[in-house]
Amino acid sequence: MVPTWRLRARFAVALAEMYGSEVPAYHTLVDVCREVNDEAARARGAEGERLGSIERVTAERHGAIRVGSPRELSQVARVFGAFGMEPVGFYDLRDASRSSVPVVSTAFRPVAADELARNPFRVFTSMLVTDDRRFFDAATQGRLERFIGSRELFGPELLALADQARGEGLEEADAARLLALATDAFRLTAEPIDRDWYDALERISAVAADVGGVPATHINHLTPRVLDIDDLYARMRARGITMIDEIQGPPAWEGPDVLLRQTSFRALDEERVFRRADGSIERGSLRVRFGEVEQRGIALTRKGRDLYDRMVAEVDERRREGVSRTDTAREVWREHLPSTEEGLAREGLGYFTYRAAGPAGPDTTLSGLVASGALVREPVVYEDFLPRSAAGIFQSNLSDEGTRDDAQAAVDYDLERLAALAEAHIHDPFDLYAAQQDRSIRAAEAQLGVRISADS
């Protein structure tokens, strides 16, 4: 049987090959990422690998896809499940954005630390909320649901192989077939797009048009990871590539990197085939796909995340004319966020793992044991996404804000509701990080033969 992680690694490579042939600028992005990572790794040495080995970081990608219904989402869960990718987290982008982004999302990724270390491939997956009246009136909802209900994104052979991979496993020949079918399911379709229907949806939301106006789904972007996103941003600009105005997420500052920083280059014109109302076929172009890059930092606890959300709100309030968001954010960060990993750990803001390295001294608190050298503390990397940044990425690539009527009632979604619709358990990311931290402390206790107490 082919091990799940190998299937996942091959899936990530196959998607990258396909996407790279569809979006040539992707190759430029990957080349520049490699330059940035090589240089950063050389300059920082082992310190640079605290949030992931250079092998992992260089190979690391996340994809983004968009589907139109609970049925399609539950099929996606089966397909990604074959690669050991489970849904984690819930993101509501409808309210995270000024523009019209009528989707709720989760991310499919490996959940175990050793699986993440072998290959961390993940896919941010959004589902169109067709019954949200702020975006779609009853007639549009009905037509959307009929259109989406009548297409088939994932064929029966693919789904059967995926189920088998999750169950008893697959031998090489079937594994190769699964990979070919799964990759193909995310290929840009050559089938003509109904121009009037697409345009009508686009007036409401470009994202809705991309999901509900096209007969298939596709990889929207495939994102490499870098160790220094500021350097990447400058180099891409130097190559004449138009980047969005700001890096999303935390600012560059002298303290530890937390959560996730992201930026993207603007969507490119891509040729598509359209069908006019009179039946004629024409060529045209769409701008829905873009290139994105990410830099990952330390995973924050619930308390740390609350602080992050408050800081983001404070940046919004404090921002003055003529001062960039990043400069304001840096001020706010310096005021509120501890400037060392030690500080993040002591205040219970970040997740860390601990390993035993020497005999325990009399002080058996976590930080006491770290200070005496009995424990070594390592940061846990953030493996997930940020709704506000995701909305910023969506938004900065829309040429038009679309339309929404906020006087209409929203439809409530949360993690449980999305899980029920996806027919899958959606993990709470905080639980995963906390369990990882706890396991490392329990193992260290067993090795040191002491009971370790928390700092506060």
Ligand code: OOG
């Ligand atoms: C997803 C946008 C969000 C991220 O990395 O946060 C995103 C999409 O465009 O479908 O990719």
Ligand code: NI
């Ligand atoms: Ni992305």
